[in-house]
Amino acid sequence: MQTELAFSADDLALTRFAVSPMWEVVTSFRLLASGIAHPVHRRWLEQVRPRVAxxxxxxxxxAGVIPADGYLCDFLTPFPEEPSPSLEDELDAIRATPEAMVAADLGKLGRRVPDSGRGRWLDLVAEEIETYWEIALAPYWAKIRTVLDAEVFHRARQVAERGAGHLFNDLHGTVSWDDSTLRLVRRRCVVSRDGGVGSGLLLVPSVFASCVLTWKQPPAPPQLAYPARGAGALWERQPVPQEAAIAAVLGRSRTRLLTELDAPASTTELAGRTGISAAGVSQHLAALRGAGMVSAHRAGRSVLYARTAVAESLLAAAA
Incomplete structure (x- = not known):
């Protein structure tokens, strides 16, 4: 099956990119639900699956609205009004989804709006999304966001240097551009402009998407989520930096903790790895968090600490 999307000059002018937390929620949760040992995301899966369970x-x-394959409910990925909406912004949009849209989306999965009512049910879904985000994505968001921002920068440069046609032809193997028309092959879901041309297109890179995913909810422009470049190196262990140079500024113990946070970890885990007492680890992490180098995320009875983009940049510069 092939889907074709015609473009006018206005459509090209209105085509833009966005980084969406909710697209990462649905694509990563689908990967978890599939039960496969994904070669790229294996380290992430091994760390996150036990927490999710x-x-x-x-x-x-x-789990009921994000199946391992097939249709994805459109209301879970609301159209982002900003280039980089926060999770809170997108959850507000989900909570405000009209009942008719919720009913239509659930109907495609063979489900219906619960008797408790749309509002209460959407609140419960949003609460689960918040919990999932905190244990599965927030501790890794600095790394994920770096890859997504780099992808958007790369594509913007492609358009500036070689034009929109080259951008679309290079986006994914199932996407092609010819004669002002975007073609998507092997698409079970049709993406179209019900209101005619001129509404543009929103391109959303995703580190967890394994194929091109489409979304349409007129009068909003269609969305096209696609696999981001660089995701293959997302979970690779980084070279050990020159710790002595950083330790001269931060101290040996805090530098050691930062390097150990290649993956999010709890105070107990860090104490076991480094030999620093749990109380000492907590004290150092509090200082690093105050400096914006570490973030804390609740995961059940534990708190996971993760490096922020500031710390990632510092270690990369010293590597």
């Missing part, structure tokens, strides 16, 4: 999310409301 402990939180009961593998059998909750999200």
């Amino acid at each position: 402990e939180a009961g999310l593998d059998a909750g409301l999200l």
